[in-house]
Amino acid sequence: MGRAPCCDKAHVKRGPWSSDEDNTLRNYLEKYGTGGNWIALPRKAGLKRCGKSCRLRWLNYLRPDIKRGGFTEEEDNIICFLYCSIGRRWSVIAAQLPGRTDNDVKNYWNTKLKKKLSAGKIKGLDNNSNNKTITDSSTCNIISGQFSGSIPIKAEARANGNSDCLNANGSTTSSPYVTDMEYQQNYDYPGLILDQLDQFLLPGLMEYSTSTANNNYSMSSSQEVSSLSSSSSFLLENNYAAWSSNIGGAEDKGTVLDIDFEGPRYIFNGSCFQDRSSEVAPCFGFFSSTTSLGNSTY
């Protein structure tokens, strides 16, 4: 037996929203908010809609800060880069693009950006370098080349548990500690593989460079980095959580801002981050590499 539907489908309206319905929902939310219960909201607001439908309409269309269409080149780069790094995590990708929704990003990727990227029309990703090769076989499609560019990274870090955070000014804050961070990430590495599932995979060894990182990040004292391989080492140094590993013969060293290592996280281009959209346990880490830059730390 399947689970019960979230609403009585026989008595709720479906399909496109009318402007009257939009106004009713907007007015209600501006006046009362969600009240923490989307399921009960349509009844209170006088709408014959499912709660999930109201939520979706608000998040994807009616929210005041929403951006529609007109994706910029910078946004293209961010989407491509994150997609190449973490795959179809639309909510994670959308969280890096203020005013964009996961639905919007997903539609944009599926209808436009994927083709644009295949055609080599993404400026930030240098698809036109001399060493680019494209192989089309029955087993997989491979696109390789030198990819470089720069993307802004925004994230929220929050401490939990018993860890204290070292603030930028040297003081200590007990958890929960929340900070927003922003920095520019340059990337420059060879090779992407487009597999049968139409997903980009990072090569085993990434060469990348980072620059202009803000030094004023707060650091926690945790030393757990489960996302590193078993051959990685990890230690505490001067309130920095330092790590080193050896991947494919190339030594990597760096520092990590470790907030909460519960739940999924991703490493892309030298950075580790966790889904902030869930607001459950966002985390952000910074990695630096000796592969191409020498031993640098943040």
Add this chain to the structure above:
DNA sequence: AAAAGTGTCAACCGCATGTCC
């Protein structure tokens, strides 16, 4: 001008996860 094909995107669906009791 009409039909067929293609692109776009809002909306829905079902599953996974989180939260509360």
Add this chain to the structure above:
DNA sequence: GGGACATGCGGTTGACACTTT
């Protein structure tokens, strides 16, 4: 700990617009 319910997410659908034949 487990069940019920709410929320979030990614995949998919379908209506409409636009383009091509």
